[in-house]
Amino acid sequence: MTIYNFSAGPATMPQPVIQQIKDDLPSYKNSGMSVMEISHRSSLFDGIIADAEQDLRDLMNIPDNYKVLFFQGGGTLQFTAAPLNLATKYHRIGLLDSGHWADRAGDEASRVGVKVDVLDSTKDIKYTELPVLKDLKQDTYDYVHITTNNTIEGTAYSKIPDTGATELVGDQSSNFLAQQYKVEDFGAIMAGAQKNLGIAGLTIVIVRDDLIGKVKNLPSMVDYELFAKKNSMFNTPPVFAIYAAGLVLKWLKEQGGVPEMERRNLKKSGLLYDYLDNSKLFTAPVKKADRSLTNIPFITGDPDVDADLISKATAAGLLNIKGHRSVGGMRASLYNAMPYEGAQALVDFLEKYEADYWRTH
Amino acid sequence: MTIYNFSAGPATMPQPVIQQIKDDLPSYKNSGMSVMEISHRSSLFDGIIADAEQDLRDLMNIPDNYKVLFFQGGGTLQFTAAPLNLATKYHRIGLLDSGHWADRAGDEASRVGVKVDVLDSTKDIKYTELPVLKDLKQDTYDYVHITTNNTIEGTAYSKIPDTGATELVGDQSSNFLAQQYKVEDFGAIMAGAQKNLGIAGLTIVIVRDDLIGKVKNLPSMVDYELFAKKNSMFNTPPVFAIYAAGLVLKWLKEQGGVPEMERRNLKKSGLLYDYLDNSKLFTAPVKKADRSLTNIPFITGDPDVDADLISKATAAGLLNIKGHRSVGGMRASLYNAMPYEGAQALVDFLEKYEADYWRTH
Numbered sequence: 028m029t030i031y032n033f034s035a036g037p038a039t040m041p042q043p044v045i046q047q048i049k050d051d052l053p054s055y056k057n058s059g060m061s062v063m064e065i066s067h068r069s070s071l072f073d074g075i076i077a078d079a080e081q082d083l084r085d086l087m088n089i090p091d092n093y094k095v096l097f098f099q100g101g102g103t104l105q106f107t108a109a110p111l112n113l114a115t116k117y118h119r120i121g122l123l124d125s126g127h128w129a130d131r132a133g134d135e136a137s138r139v140g141v142k143v144d145v146l147d148s149t150k151d152i153k154y155t156e157l158p159v160l161k162d163l164k165q166d167t168y169d170y171v172h173i174t175t176n177n178t179i180e181g182t183a184y185s186k187i188p189d190t191g192a193t194e195l196v197g198d199q200s201s202n203f204l205a206q207q208y209k210v211e212d213f214g215a216i217m218a219g220a221q222k223n224l225g226i227a228g229l230t231i232v233i234v235r236d237d238l239i240g241k242v243k244n245l246p247s248m249v250d251y252e253l254f255a256k257k258n259s260m261f262n263t264p265p266v267f268a269i270y271a272a273g274l275v276l277k278w279l280k281e282q283g284g285v286p287e288m289e290r291r292n293l294k295k296s297g298l299l300y301d302y303l304d305n306s307k308l309f310t311a312p313v314k315k316a317d318r319s320l321t322n323i324p325f326i327t328g329d330p331d332v333d334a335d336l337i338s339k340a341t342a343a344g345l346l347n348i349k350g351h352r353s354v355g356g357m358r359a360s361l362y363n364a365m366p367y368e369g370a371q372a373l374v375d376f377l378e379k380y381e382a383d384y385w386r387t388h
Numbered sequence: 389m390t391i392y393n394f395s396a397g398p399a400t401m402p403q404p405v406i407q408q409i410k411d412d413l414p415s416y417k418n419s420g421m422s423v424m425e426i427s428h429r430s431s432l433f434d435g436i437i438a439d440a441e442q443d444l445r446d447l448m449n450i451p452d453n454y455k456v457l458f459f460q461g462g463g464t465l466q467f468t469a470a471p472l473n474l475a476t477k478y479h480r481i482g483l484l485d486s487g488h489w490a491d492r493a494g495d496e497a498s499r500v501g502v503k504v505d506v507l508d509s510t511k512d513i514k515y516t517e518l519p520v521l522k523d524l525k526q527d528t529y530d531y532v533h534i535t536t537n538n539t540i541e542g543t544a545y546s547k548i549p550d551t552g553a554t555e556l557v558g559d560q561s562s563n564f565l566a567q568q569y570k571v572e573d574f575g576a577i578m579a580g581a582q583k584n585l586g587i588a589g590l591t592i593v594i595v596r597d598d599l600i601g602k603v604k605n606l607p608s609m610v611d612y613e614l615f616a617k618k619n620s621m622f623n624t625p626p627v628f629a630i631y632a633a634g635l636v637l638k639w640l641k642e643q644g645g646v647p648e649m650e651r652r653n654l655k656k657s658g659l660l661y662d663y664l665d666n667s668k669l670f671t672a673p674v675k676k677a678d679r680s681l682t683n684i685p686f687i688t689g690d691p692d693v694d695a696d697l698i699s700k701a702t703a704a705g706l707l708n709i710k711g712h713r714s715v716g717g718m719r720a721s722l723y724n725a726m727p728y729e730g731a732q733a734l735v736d737f738l739e740k741y742e743a744d745y746w747r748t749h
Contacts, residue, residue: 030420034427037627045414045422052410053403059391059705061406063587063632066395066708099460099589100609103623107607138605221624226424228460228589228626244499246468248461262464263582265589266398267628271424344420347427 106135108249124148176202229268326356467496485509537563590629687717
């Protein structure tokens with residue numbers, strides 16, 4: 028049986044990458060050591076991390092005045108690190124409250140003493156559309172934080188809000204490299220790796236170099252200036268996760284880069300949205316203009332039907348389509364590594380399930 | 389050619405573990421997914437993390453009133469986390485300055501506003517013996533921080549300093565599970581995984597439960613109480629690193645546990661120390677009573693000879709014996725996964741090198 032894994036993260040990875048990782052065991056490049064065992068100060072690893080950075084720069088057209096940093100601790104540690112490093116003038120940030128992860132970012136900023144103003148929120152409509160930035164007061168906020176793609180709620184900014192002279196910080200965790208953004212629109216970008224870039228335990232930060240070094244004596248593991256200076260190797264970095272990310276980045280380049288990924292993701296998600304919008308059983312609750320390409324929640328409105336569907340989908344090899352507990356229903360995550368055939372198999376399954384359903388209801 | 393990897397970390401892993409990781413690709417337990425792709429909320433991962441915790445509890449005889457937490461960020465993030473969580477009454481800690489990593493721990497504590505008193509230091513003798521705790525003033529420090537094994541300098545506490553009613557926090561990163569300590573002697577233990585427990589990107593914290601929860605609103609990624617409450621899954625944990633650690637823990641149990649590891653490590657390190665102490669070319673600079681079982685620095689006193697030796701050792705498959713830049717010379721790390729044959733091969737090589745050396749000098 029062919030398995031398709033629709034998990035929101037950790038998530039499906041490109042099969043050639045998994046195969047390469049297997050092939051590289053137990054001896055990486057005939058070194059007699061696996062990547063898990065090589066020193067981060069070795070020439071073998073120098074090549075891995077340098078390639079990963081360069082490939083990411085190529086894929087995202089990252090300008091030279093932006094640093095690429097490799098952190099641990101997930102998006103959550105960056106919700107602490109970003110305000111500590113960047114909210115140094117006004118000690119105040121603006122937040123577009125687009126869902127769970129935006130709210131979490133605001134919460135962590137508050138914990139380190141930074142004031143957080145919610146500029147707009149769509150919480151009252153269960154985050155089924157995106158908050159909108161209107162009349163941003165300049166010279167007030169060190170930055171505005173947005174979540175470019177909301178993993179749980181299934182919304183995404185296809186057009187980035189214009190913050191004028193105020194910096195924009197984007198949490199791109201769940202659509203990183205999956206749709207096209209201009210790095211120059213952001214002062215900083217953060218992204219956990221476990222959705223579109225490999226395995227959990229690695230977080231990428233891309234930050235414009237004039238924004239860092241404004242504050243001294245930060246805890247080292249959240250210090251952007253220190254990580255930039257030490258090439259992300261102040262202490263032992265997550266060697267294996269960086270290696271896996273490097274393989275995913277090479278795969279992305281071979282496939283045609285981010286424009287091709289966006290094209291495929293539009294096609295995959297379009298297939299599913301089209302079906303859902305024409306279905307009498309299922310609803311995709313998110314406003315059309317704000318829909319995510321990578322995370323697609325859908326519901327029947329009947330928890331018993333949802334549970335039956337999820338159970339049958341699992342038995343059919345369509346794994347992890349259970350929705351987040353805060354939204355309920357189902358969610359299909361269609362990241363870069365999900366092939367079109369996976370989206371097709373899911374739609375085929377849903378069509379058949381719906382037909383069976385209407386025969387008995 | 390048989391390769392032996394003497395790297396101080398990331399370090400050699402048990403070959404059966406590497407083989408198991410390879411065998412588990414691309415499909416873990418016939419799930420159709422690799423461990424890198426499974427959700428941390430899945431029953432597959434529940435089994436992995438629960439087993440890892442239980443096996444660690446069994447191996448270290450961890451009492452029930454101690455929590456086992458899985459963090460990211462290495463020892464360095466714990467140098468921030470420990471004072472934030474534990475230095476809540478006096479905001480002052482005592483430090484036994486035994487080397488680079490002890491100094492780093494003190495530095496990070498200072499960065500979060502905790503006073504650090506160096507209770508003893510052996511910096512003036514290049515850390516070739518351990519600092520000693522004398523006349524500790526009670527009711528002064530939230531805890532005393534020690535580094536049980538000093539990776540760079542090659543010293544280790546075989547007997548834990550008695551801090552009386554003052555708590556002891558131990559950084560066991562480089563001899564974790566490699567020699568026997570009583571968990572009850574510590575209020576908290578921290579250990580990076582990349583030496584004796586698998587791959588970089590995972591840090592274990594073992595902390596007595598009455599010590600946590602004394603302070604609210606910490607950044608989540610350093611909050612011991614939150615991690616305890618959320619079973620280390622407040623956000624996505626480093627799934628693959630926890631899986632690899634779990635395999636290492638199972639291997640350790642099969643081998644006979646920590647007492648057997650300590651016996652083997654005494655035998656391996658004894659072989660090398662005996663040779664070095666009888667050599668006319670090499671010196672092991674550390675005081676005998678304070679020597680590490682896992683990290684063994686040695687020097688010739690002539691950087692050209694050191695460089696020649698390291699180059700020839702590398703060509704002979706004895707990898708990563710270059711000493712840390714702060715000590716110079718050579719260092720052999722003989723962690724649990726290094727077989728006796730590795731230590732023997734190194735001694736054989738050094739004997740032959742020395743014999744050749746005296747023929748020409």
